[in-house]
Structure formats: C-alpha cells, structure tokens
Amino acid sequence: MCGIIGILGSSDVSDRLIEGLRRLEYRGYDSAGIATIHDGIIDRRRAEGKLNNLVARLAADPLPGHTGIAHTRWATHGAPTEDNAHPHTAGDVTIVHNGIIENFKPLRDELIADGRKFLSQTDTEVVAHLLAREIERGVAPRAAVANVLPRLHGAFALAIMFRNEPDLLIGARLGAPLTIGYGDGENYLGSDALALASLTQRIAYLEEGDWAAVSRGSVEIFDRDNKPVKRPITISGVSGAMIDKGNYRHFMLKEIHEQPVVVAQTLQSYLRPVEEQVALPQMDFDLSTVERVVIVACGTASYVGMVGKYWIESLARLPVEVDFASEFRYREPVLDGRILGVVISQSGETADTLAALRHMKANGVTTAGIINVPTSSMAREVDLLMPTHAGPEIGVASTKAFTCQLAVMAALAANLARARGKLTPEAERYIVHQLTEAPAAMNAALACDEAIAAVAKTISTARDVLYLGRGPEYPMALEGALKLKEISYIHAEGYASGEMKHGPIALIDENVPLIVLAPAGPLFDKTVSNMQEAQARGAQVVLISDAEGIAQAGDNCIATIEMPKVAPLIAPLVYAVPIQLLAYHVAVAKGTDVDQPRNLAKSVTVE
Template sequence: MCGIVGIVGAEPVAERLLEALRRLEYRGYDSAGICTATPEGLDRRRASGKLGNLAARLQAEPLAGLTGIAHTRWATHGAPTEDNAHPHIVGGVSLVHNGIIENFRPLREELIAEGRVFTSQTDTEVVGHLLAREVERGASPEAAVAAVLPQLRGAFALAILFADHPDMLIGARLGAPLVLGHGDGESYLGSDAIALAPLTQRIAYLEDGDWAVLTRDGVTVRDADGRVVERPAVASGVVSASIDKGNYRHFMLKEIHEQPIVVAQTLGSYLRAVEEQVALPAMDADLSRISRVVIVACGTASYVGLIGKYWIERFARIPVEVDVASEFRYRDPVLDPSMLGIVVSQSGETADTLAALRHMKSAGLTTAGIVNVPSSSMAREVDLLLPTHAGPEIGVASTKAFTCQLAVMASLATMLARLRGLLSAADEAEIVRHLGEAPAAINAALAHDADIEAIGRRIMGARDVLYLGRGADYPLAMEGALKLKEISYIHAEGYAAGEMKHGPIALIDEHVPLIVIAPSGPWFEKTISNMHEAAARGAQVILISDARGIADAGEGPIATIEMPEVHPLIAPIVYSVPVQLLAYHVAVAKGTDVDQPRNLAKSVTVE
C-alpha cells in the first residue's frame, strides 16, 4: 500500500526523495514524510494529506543530509495525522514501513510495561522501539536488525536510519516488495522500480526474509538465516521520464484512452496474425491434461476471472472455479496437482492473491499469472507468466490493466481449447481475427466520450445505481458498479439480468438509474426483456448496445450509448470503455478525487 524510498547519496537527498515519492503517490496519499541523517543527527519533515503539503513544508524548512528515507502512507493503524505519519523516530532510530505487523499489540504492551512511551497509534512505532532498545543495549545497527526481525509477524517492508551511522541505510522485507538500486557511489531502496527509475536502471529484488545494508560503496544482502547472499542486478526497464497526465485532466482518463494501444500491444505478444494462431510462453507443464482451473484474484481482477470462466468453459470445456483471494485459503479448497491455478493481479504484489498463489503451489498445482509487472513477486513465482503489457497504471481505479487482462485471458482460453483438440484451425483463425479487431473497436467506443459525459452529468445526483448484464457481460456489470463506487462514492450494484425479479427489482423507482449492458447477440432478447420489466416500474434506463441492439430495444431507455457491433467474444473488452467513462464523468461532475479516491490505494500489499 505505502510507498518507500531511501538513498545513501553522494549529494543532498531531500529533493530526490520528494521526487521519488511523487512517482509512488499512487501507493498512498494519507500523509507523507522524509527523514535525513546528518553528522548532527536525524532531521524530519512530515505532513498529513497529499504530497503537496509535504512539498510546501520542505520549501519552508529545507532538509540537509546525504542519506535519507521517505514515505507516502495509506493508513492501516491510526488516523492519517502528522503524528501517525512516517518516518517515525524513536531515540536514535528512524524508520518507514509498508505492511502490517500482526503481533504489534503484545509487543507494544511489553514495551509500555518497560516504561517506553509511544507517540503514535501505528504498528510501525513498535518496530522503532524494538530497534532502539537493542541499540541502547550496545548493539550495532546490523545486530539490532538481526535481533528484531525474528520477533515480527505479518508482512512488511522496512527502511531504517541510525543517527550514529549517517552513511548507512538498512532495508528488510517479508511479504511486501522492496527493490535495491545500484548507482555510482550511491545506493538506493524503493517499494518498486518506478521510484528508482530516475536514479538508476540497475536494480535487484530482495526475496522474502532478506535484509540489506546499503552504503555508498555498495550493498550487502543477508537472508532470513543471516547468511550473506547475492541478489543479481538486472535492468529495470522502467522509463525514468516523469509520469504525467499529458494533455488529460486525470491519469484515469489518460489510461482509458491508452487502451487501444496497450490492448494491441498485449494481443501482439499472444497472437500470430500470419499463422492465425495463439501462442503462449514456453513452459514445462502439459496444459492439455488439466482437469480443472481455479482463478484467484481481488476486486477488478476477480471480474476478469469471472469473464474468463465463461471463455474457458465455452472453448476448452474445462470446469472453472473463481475465488476472491481473501477468502480462498480460508474455505480449505479441494486442490490436486491435476489443476491449473491462475492468479490475476495488476501489481503482482497483491497480498491476498500472492498468499493464494503460494497455497496453490504448496498443493502441487501448475500455476499461471496474468500480471502487469514482470518483475513482481507473482511473476517470479508462477510456472507460466502471462504478462499484460499495459504499462504503469497510476489511477487507483483500474482501467487499461483490466482490458489487457481480459485480452490475455481470452488468449489463454483459446490456447487451452487448441491443446485439448477442441478447436479446428478455422475456428482458431476466427477467434484470432476477432481478438485482432478489439483495439479498433475500443477506439470506436472512445469516440462516444462526449455523449457519455452528458449522461454522467444527468445521473450524478443518484444515490443508488444498478447495472445489468447476462453471460460474460454480467461480471462486466459488477465491474461497472465497482468503478462507480470507487471514484464517485455512489452506491452501485451489478446483477445478472435474470436475477432482477428475484429481489433487486424492489429497489427500482424513478430515482434509480439502471445501466443495461446488452450487445446484440445470443443473450440480447432476454436482457432487453428484463430491461423493460424495470422500465415499467420507473427505472431510468441507460442502454449500452450497438446500433442494431438500440433499434431492436424499442422504447424504454432515457438514454443510449452506442457501441460498435462486435463479436460476443470481445464484447466485454470493448464494453469496458463506456462503463469506465461513465464512472469517470459522474465522478468529475461530482467533484471527487478521480485518481486518488478516498480510503483506496493502488497496490494492496496488506491482507
């Protein structure tokens, strides 16, 4: 959730730390802070709220120092106040933390019983007191860290400064990502490669249990057993240019409009247009013998899994289960090595999904990961990496990552069908042609932005909104409702159209907009029948369909959003655009913070 960056530098670091935080602000924006180590001791600036508040504080009160740590916070323990903001300082120790210390309460009680005084409500301060206690007993920084880490339970990434060692920084990780950066006479630490891109392209990934000592001369890494280990340096591949919105008002709008390009890039790595075939990366496992598929994900990515269930079962005829990752392990699922486990995650670090992946691997499953960050923990741990090539997604509400995940899922379903001998060459060629049409169809959908903006202004005052869809468009209805909830704070729900008369229709009146996703195709007539049932009871119906569907629907909708006519296979990919734009324009009309909605952050690395 939170963003961490640290520098052991050859020149003052405060401004560079602030710039790195700007690249990490998508990870948390409740508060932020920077602490530097100088020969005179530790010096710190913190501010609650957005990063601009910290920037103003630094301008008024600059920080000196060649070594420093910085943090942008998404609150887990304690309100987003300055007292709870990181970095924390306890005695001669300062630290920042991403994750959750699950056993912080008994540790805190133990420390209070010893007479130690806490100044925040955070779990992080417990770690500071444990480290400070070791230092006060005469331990070196390395010995203090080695003594404290085994006492901590949970998931964490830490960056630690010591007042008596201003030319050194220590980082540690367990369950939360942490990246090392190698420079000329400098060393760096960050939550991800994006933060370090302007500083270095030579990075290394710490593994679970690792902790590292950073100096200007280099980095020493130890594993959970204290042994010195090598973590190979690789090229990060992340552009160092500033991440900006270009000519767009918000990152979310920019990322919505990037979808024709990034979906084309993603499909380009899976489709062989000349041969009219799908190709996946090579792997050792034989996917033709898979007996069952289980897909695990959170939030938007879980709706990719539900749409994938329709595709895999239709084309490959393999039974598919879809689980919300936060529930997966706790229902004690029945697993066996003949199954394929698929995880879907934009960041590749989502804590619940990563834990589910490890649970599947421990049961002997072959695993695949649909992931946007090829250097992430999930990407490194799955048997088959299926990258999405969406590029950095800064807006908290996922858009382009979602459509790229769908593109990969459709490709995987096609490949599974071919491996099982269920697709003729002609059938596969037809699927490849339809998938290849998706980028142009997305571009055509974007042409209706102005019409969708007008509809957004029309429904902005609603307290409740319902979405309907059938077949693979049912999960898309849930995704549309989630988007609206995330950024406009309007209560919204997505339903299977046929379920309306089994309860939800009781909610319908003239104040409730009903968004109906109904491309012309096999489920159109039944969906429109359900639409008319709701319209007859006063629902303010907004129909999303193609020209043929809008004409056939007749009277009933108060507004329509016309989409290009597409094959049912790619309809969920193309129809993602209007539900994204509708949520965006409602949020803009209401004046909410589109890119950084309240209580949410981009990379969820806590359970």
C-alpha cells in the first residue's frame, strides 16, 4: 500500500515530508518522491528504491518550498522506475495517488487523442492530465476536481497541488484511506494518523467518496455529491514512539516480543475475570439466531479464520465457512440473513475484504469485524466491531496483529457457544482461565529464541521447507510457511499432517527440512506417526512441542523447540511465537530485508 503525505506549512517542508515518508515505510514501497511549490514553480525530486536514495538526491539538490506533497509507491501500473515514481505533473497540476484507476486505459487513449503527452506508464498520470486539461480550459481547481472525480473508476486516495494556488491542497478518497491533520497555522494530508504523528494529533478521516479543499487556515470537506459536510475531529493518540525499534534490530522482532503485552491488552476487552465470563462489545442483534458463520479474510488473517472454524464448530456446534476474500464474491456465495459474516483485517482497508464485507451487507448478512484500526472503513461499516489492540504494526509480515486476532476469535467462539446454549458455566470459566494464561505462556515461548536462531542457520540453506500440523495446528503450519516465504524468500508449504501420504511425501528427502507443530494431546500420536514416515525417507525434522511431546518423539530430530504445556484452545497463540521467530532468524541469516520484504505491501488496497 502506497503512502501519502502533504503539508501546507509556515516554513520549508521537505524535511518534514521525508520524516512522514519514513513513518510510512512499513507499508512497503519500491520508489519515492516529493514535490514542492517555490518561486512560482512546482519542482520534484524522485528516486527508485529505498527512501535513502531520495534523501541523497535531496542532499545534492535541495528542494525549498512551504507547500509540498510526497509519496512512497508500490508499483502497480509500470515498473518501479524514476519515471513512474510519484509525484506526477501535468501542466500546472501535481498529484500523488494510492490505489488503482481501473478505467485508466480508455481515459489515457482519450487524452492522447486530445494531443496530451505521457511521460510514465502509470494510471496516476491520467488523473493529472484530466485535471490539467480542466485548468487549461479555465476551470478553477475545486471545480476541476469535482468534474474529474466522477470519471475515475476503481480505488484511490489523491493529494493534489496546483502551481498557481500555493495555499491549497485537495485530497480525495474512494476505496483507500486519507486523513486530514489540523495544525496551528498549518494543515496536512496523510495516508493515516501515523504519517502525521509528529505534526499533529488532531485528525479527521475522510469518508468514502469525500474530497477536501485544504488551506493553511481552513478545511472544506465535500461528499461524493459535492455537498459540504462535516467530519469529526478526533485526537489520534498516535506518537512517534510507536514506530521506534527501541533496542531491537528490526520492527518484526520488536513486535514478536510485544505479543504477550498486546494480547493481554486485547483480552482485557473481552474477559470478565470476576464474573468468569467472555464478553463481546455491545451489539444490536442476537447471536443465538445465527445459523451459519462465514469468515472472509486474506493472507495471514485467513489463517485466523481457519483456526476460528475449528473453535466455533467444536464449541458452538455452528457450521463455518472460511473464504479468501479475493475469491468470495466471484463464486456467487449463497447468503441470507441467518448468517454471521466475519471479516478479519489488520488495517481495515484491505480491498478484497472490504468488497466482500459490502457484498455480504448488500445480501442481508449481519457482519462483524476483527480489526486493528478502529477508524478504518471496515470498522465503520460492520454491524459489530471487535477491535484488537495490537497498536501500529510496522513490520510488513504480520505478527502481533495475528495473535491479537486469534485472541478475539476465541472470544467470539465462546460467545457464540454461550448464546446457543452449548457452553456450561464451568466450561466458560475454563475458557476464561485458559485465555488469561495465554500471555504468560506466550512470554515463556519467547525463551526459545536462541534455540531457534541456532537451527535457523541450517534452514536458511534450504530451497524448500515443509510445515506439518493437525487440527488447529494445521492453519498454524500454513502461517509458518507463509512467514518463511514472505521474509526469507524460501519456498515453503504447510500441510495437514495426515495429507502427507496422499502426495506431498514424494517431496521428502534429506534436503527438505520438515517443521512439525505437535503439542502433546489428542492429535499428537497421529501427527508424530506422519512425522516418522517422513523421517524414514530422510527428512530433517524440527519438532516444536512441549516437554512431554519432545520426550516421546524428539529422537532423530535435527532440533527440538520446547514450548510450555498449554491447553489446546490457546496452543495456536503460543505456537505462533516459534514459527514467527524461525522465519525471522532464517531471514536474518540470509540477509534479506526483514521489515520490508520485496514485492510486498503492508496493506493491499487494490484488487
């Protein structure tokens, strides 16, 4: 997901624009640029690659100006070259853009036929030319924006600067978030509150279809029908300390180690220790009427949904479907008002998941969202918001957001079970006790860090790695494989351990490490049986289990990673820690970019 920041300042803005872009690096990007207005001209500096390349460009060729916009780009249309980097300029208009203009090709063809020359391969430059053509026809900037926005199909957040109006920035959003920051004699635009954290705490969030005319002294907001509207100003509470690595080498490692605290903070919102009950936020519907649950998410969040399927079906005896959001609408799912539709997203802006949410609502489905950003589009649109309290997650590969989502999913499963009369008071007390113990168990799991770092050196030389698990540990095997792929670029796959003999065992030899997630319990013996079948064919096994499990099956493994003994309910939260640490240490051993892996964005806001 690209990043935007704009400043209408009282002094030169280049340094602050760069600082804002640094706060947005966690989103992932492959080029960056800034533009300012000074001495009656718009001037730009752009660079492919990391932000330091742009900083070096600015050091050699500074960019003055009290009005400016800046951008980190994740390539969609066009390669990550300097020509394709934002900002883009056409005539007297300069623009930065998050999202994707789906109808850019016919618009581009129209503009070329009108004699306009394009310098990039991007869809964004089309918007700049449309606006510039309006300006050249004598249309004022506000009217030009009002004329052009209805012609754009797709998803966008825009920040627009006009050469002849240095006291004006225009922002617009449709399907991608955009924030207005209110300062003292200054005002700002940003992708999120974190981008503006060093500038202001006073924030307003544009709603779907809104656009805003921002000057140093005022902000005017209009809805998609160009009618003036008011959007509430809130205090963001976001600080620069939230994106400080502290003593950790990488944000990912810091966020792994934050998990016991943030999971505890999240569970405080869902547990009533005195009453020994699991709670949900106040809702306007009755969970006992739910006949089916549909969970929709992408990537790591989808594995939360898969774990939730095990929990909800076993505790509440409700049928559960789990869908990738990118596939959900296109298979024409059967939906009705007896369904609870659950979306899961860290950002609350994931394009496929947001579209799935709206599709469910249009078909009469009651919706709930497990979301980390309470001001996001999904958070505002679901019928029941179930917030996580992970705080800003900077590393692209999700860690603490994932485990907080698991904690909330466990609370939802318990509430559904109680509403359906499937949960006795004794069973609920047991669940409360186990969830209360989860943060301490996760903290104990962090003690395996050194052991995992040692085995990571062996794993880092592999071309392929397999992960095995049964029951709720099967989705955790999928998550472990995804984490390894994301940040170390090693091909990895997760399997339900019983499926090995149905094909994947053909992949096994002495060069394919096998990571086995097998807490002692009802499924342990069967998992170990599958593991031993692989060992008989030369597999190099890393067994992640508790002391009991390692004592029974740790022989002939190249390494064993000991976890605390925990109840099956919280095992996914605890076993998330070693698979995250393994991916982390393998990536460090390989020397890859842990926090900003290639080709990935923190939040995917285009389909």
